[in-house]
Amino acid sequence: MSGNPSPSRLWSLPGLRGIAPPSVPKTVEPEADDVEIPPWSTKGTRLRTSARAARAHFYAPALTGAPTTTRQAEVLNTAIIGPPTGTRGVVSGRDILSRTPIAHDPVTAYNSIPREVSSPNVIIMGDVGAGKSTHTKANQVLRPLLLKNRRCVVFDKKDQGGEGEYSGVARHYGVEPIRFSTDSSGTRLNLLDPVIMRGTGIKGQGRLLNIVTRLARGDHALGGWEEEALRAALRRTVQGADGRAPVLADVLPNLGRIADDRDYVTLSSGARDELHRAGLSVRWTLNGLLDEYGGLLDGETSRGVDLRGKLTSFDVSQLRDDGPAVPVVMAIGNMWMLGRLRDERGFATTVVYEEGWHMVGGPSAQLIKANQKLSRGLGISNVFVMHKGTDIPKDSAGMAVIQEAQTVCIYRQSRPEDALWCQRTFGLAPETAETIERLQDGHYIFKYGSHPETHVQHILSRWEAEVSNTDEALASAEGDLGG
Numbered sequence: 001m002s003g004n005p006s007p008s009r010l011w012s013l014p015g016l017r018g019i020a021p022p023s024v025p026k027t028v029e030p031e032a033d034d035v036e037i038p039p040w041s042t043k044g045t046r047l048r049t050s051a052r053a054a055r056a057h058f059y060a061p062a063l064t065g066a067p068t069t070t071r072q073a074e075v076l077n078t079a080i081i082g083p084p085t086g087t088r089g090v091v092s093g094r095d096i097l098s099r100t101p102i103a104h105d106p107v108t109a110y111n112s113i114p115r116e117v118s119s120p121n122v123i124i125m126g127d128v129g130a131g132k133s134t135h136t137k138a139n140q141v142l143r144p145l146l147l148k149n150r151r152c153v154v155f156d157k158k159d160q161g162g163e164g165e166y167s168g169v170a171r172h173y174g175v176e177p178i179r180f181s182t183d184s185s186g187t188r189l190n191l192l193d194p195v196i197m198r199g200t201g202i203k204g205q206g207r208l209l210n211i212v213t214r215l216a217r218g219d220h221a222l223g224g225w226e227e228e229a230l231r232a233a234l235r236r237t238v239q240g241a242d243g244r245a246p247v248l249a250d251v252l253p254n255l256g257r258i259a260d261d262r263d264y265v266t267l268s269s270g271a272r273d274e275l276h277r278a279g280l281s282v283r284w285t286l287n288g289l290l291d292e293y294g295g296l297l298d299g300e301t302s303r304g305v306d307l308r309g310k311l312t313s314f315d316v317s318q319l320r321d322d323g324p325a326v327p328v329v330m331a332i333g334n335m336w337m338l339g340r341l342r343d344e345r346g347f348a349t350t351v352v353y354e355e356g357w358h359m360v361g362g363p364s365a366q367l368i369k370a371n372q373k374l375s376r377g378l379g380i381s382n383v384f385v386m387h388k389g390t391d392i393p394k395d396s397a398g399m400a401v402i403q404e405a406q407t408v409c410i411y412r413q414s415r416p417e418d419a420l421w422c423q424r425t426f427g428l429a430p431e432t433a434e435t436i437e438r439l440q441d442g443h444y445i446f447k448y449g450s451h452p453e454t455h456v457q458h459i460l461s462r463w464e465a466e467v468s469n470t471d472e473a474l475a476s477a478e479g480d481l482g483g
Helices: 051-055 070-077 106-111 132-142 167-172 194-216 224-239 248-254 269-292 325-342 365-370 372-377 397-404 416-425 432-437 462-468
Strands: 090-095 101-104 122-125 150-156 311-315 348-353 380-386 407-410 443-448 454-458
Touching: 090 132, 090 443, 101 106, 101 443, 106 380, 122 132, 132 150, 132 167, 132 348, 132 380, 132 454, 132 462, 150 325, 167 311, 167 462, 194 224, 194 269, 194 325, 194 365, 224 248, 224 269, 248 269, 311 325, 325 348, 325 365, 365 372, 365 397, 372 380, 416 432, 432 443
Parallel strands: 122 380, 122 407, 150 311, 150 348, 348 380
Antiparallel strands: 090 101, 090 454, 407 443, 443 454
16 A cells, blocks of 8 residues: 545545544655555544544554465465356266366257357266266266156166166166067067168168178178178169068078179179179178077067157167177167157257277277267267277277267276376376376266366265166265265
8 A cells, every 4th residue: 555545535525425524633644655554554434443443543454464475365365166067957976176066968068059069979988886887877867868858768788687777767767678689589670670771871771781791790891892792782672672671681682693783784704703702701691690690680670669768778788798799789779769860850869878889899880970960960969888998999980989079977997008098088187097097986087078177976866876776886875975
C-alpha cells in the first residue's frame, strides 16, 4: 500500500453523503511514493471491534504481522481441485485426487455440441480379477440402459454356472439369452442371412465369408485366386436363391465351378484351372467347418435371434476357445446386428464384446474397421473388453481399431511391458505406467478424448454389486466399492 485517500474524500462517495465524517488526525505523508506504509500503522475507517481503537480510527489487523513471502503464504489459500469431468452421462466412479464424481457416457459425449470424443468406441483392459468385468456391467450396460432410447447387445463369453454371466441381467429385463452350442440344441446363425445383405450389401457379405474362411484356417489369409473363387461362388449362390434365404451349404457346390461362368470364358485354360483349384481349396475348408459346427452354422438363422428387448445377450460361453466357433459367431452376429439396426433407427446401441480379443486381435478386426462409419451412423458404441494389448501387431487392423477408440479404462496391468504398452498407445503421462502396475482392485485409469487421464475408484450400489458380481470381480461391503 503506497497511500490512502483522504477521509473527506471517502465520505463524499455515493451512499455516504450527508453523514458527518469522523474527525481524523492529520497524518504525515511519505516523502516518496516508494516508501511502504504498513497497514497496521495507518488510520482509517471504523473497522476495529474494539471501541477505543475504533474511536482512534485504527483498522485491522490488531497485531503486527510477521514478514512473509507470497510463496510461503500459498498454503493459507489452497486451491480447490476442479472435477475432471462434467455431469453429463452416467456417474461411474470417484476421482482419487479431487474426490469428485466421474461422469461419462461415450454416446452422450459423441453427440454433445461440441463433441467431447470423435468416436463412441471404448477399450477396457486389465488383469483377471482387477475389476473390469464388473465395471463393464455397471458402466456400459446397467447405467446407460436407464437413459432414453438406449439398448445394449452383449457377446457374453464368460461361463458362470453353465451359462453366460449376463444371463441373469438379461432375464432382469425380461428376455432370455440367445444361447449358442456346437450341438443342435443351441441357436443357429446363417452366414448368408438376408438381414446381413440389407445392412452391408453383397460386398459386406463377401467380406464376412472371407473372414469366416480365414478363421476356419487358423487365421491364414486367402490367396488372390481363392478370394476371386469365393466372390464368384457367392455371386452365383445369391443369383440362384429363387426367393428363399440361401445358406452356407448352398455356396459349397459353386466353389470351383468355372466351366459355365461367362465371366471367365476369356481366361486361358491354365488360369481357369488355377481358379478351379482355388475354389476347391476354399470348398474343403468350409466343408470341414460345417462338419464340425453344423448345428451352429448350417441352416437359416433361428427365430429367437432378435433385438426386441433393452438387453440382448449372445451367450457364447459354452463354445470352445480352441477353435474358430467364438470369433465366427461374433463376426456373424456383428454383421447381422448392423443389418437389423439399419431398419430400427432411433436407438443408441452399446455393443459389448467380452473377450474382445476375438474381434480386434484377429481377422475380424477388418470387419470392425470397414464398418466404422456405418456403426457411427447407426448409433453404435462398441466396447471391447480384453486382458492386454501387447499381442496385437502394430500394423494390424486391430491396432487401428484400438487407436480409434476415444474412451479408455485401464485396470491393473501387472507386467511392466503391458503397462508401458498402455501408456504409449493411449498417450498417457510417462509416470502413469508405474501407476497402472500398482492399481488396486476396483481402481482404473480413465481417459476420454483429449482430456488428461484420471485415477478413478469404481463405485457400485448394493444392487449393482449383487447383479454384476462374478468370481473374479470386486464387490465390497460398506461404501459399495467395486470393480
